[in-house]
Amino acid sequence: GAVVSQHPSRVICKSGTSVKIECRSLDFQATTMFWYRQFPKKSLMLMATSNEGSKATYEQGVEKDKFLINHASLTLSTLTVTSAHPEDSSFYICSAAGQQGGEQFFGPGTRLTVL
Amino acid sequence: QKEVEQNSGPLSVPEGAIASLNCTYSDRGSQSFFWYRQYSGKSPELIMSIYSNGDKEDGRFTAQLNKASQYVSLLIRDSQPSDSATYLCAVTRIGFQKLVFGTGTRLLVSP
Numbered sequence: 672g673a674v675v676s677q678h679p680s681r682v683i684c685k686s687g688t689s690v691k692i693e694c695r696s697l698d699f700q701a702t703t704m705f706w707y708r709q710f711p712k713k714s715l716m717l718m719a720t721s722n723e724g725s726k727a728t729y730e731q732g733v734e735k736d737k738f739l740i741n742h743a744s745l746t747l748s749t750l751t752v753t754s755a756h757p758e759d760s761s762f763y764i765c766s767a768a769g770q771q772g773g774e775q776f777f778g779p780g781t782r783l784t785v786l
Numbered sequence: 787q788k789e790v791e792q793n794s795g796p797l798s799v800p801e802g803a804i805a806s807l808n809c810t811y812s813d814r815g816s817q818s819f820f821w822y823r824q825y826s827g828k829s830p831e832l833i834m835s836i837y838s839n840g841d842k843e844d845g846r847f848t849a850q851l852n853k854a855s856q857y858v859s860l861l862i863r864d865s866q867p868s869d870s871a872t873y874l875c876a877v878t879r880i881g882f883q884k885l886v887f888g889t890g891t892r893l894l895v896s897p
Binding site: 715717 | 831
């Protein structure tokens with residue numbers, strides 16, 4: 672399958688700071704990228720969908736001003752958690768798809784801990 | 787009714803047996819069907835994709851799709867302890883790219 676990378680894999684930050692997570696499709700062009708969050712022993716929760724060059728579409732209940740998504744190219748999307756708080760601590764995972772209805776490939780995830 | 791339903795398990799099978807995982811979906815407009823495997827603390831990994839009725843085999847894995855009955859299943863032959871994980875069924879609807887996930891079935895393969 673296709674390869675999707677995420678960086679960093681783990682980050683610890685202080686409350687009130689911002690954290691940027693990068694998601695890259697390494698061997699294919701991703702027309703659409705997705706950002707998920709997963710709490711321990713819970714299901715994946717889709718946060719937003721982003722298409723290259725356009726604004727992200729956020730799921731209901733996800734604050735777009737807090738979770739800034741930029742899909743700068745067909746191989747790179749970033750998620751910035753602004754003014755992070757301890758309740759934002761979670762496992763953030765991106766996925767990428769090359770075509771509508773096609774396979775989505777997940778990155779390895781970023782574990783965020785906000786102190 | 788949930789859009790995608792799976793038995794949460796755990797499904798326990800002995801090493802070498804066939805594990806059968808099932809999933810039903812409610813939207814007849816669903817067009818693409820996927821099985822992901824997720825180990826604890828890791829991200830999901832795509833195991834199989836299936837788009838048309840029938841069986842699709844890949845190594846020890848076979849996905850089965852029956853659109854009339856709205857179910858999709860995954861068979862794992864010669865189950866290994868390393869297959870112990872949560873298996874997520876996911877579907878997409880025509881015209882949409884979002885994956886709709888089931889809650890996952892936890893599989894335990896005992897040596």
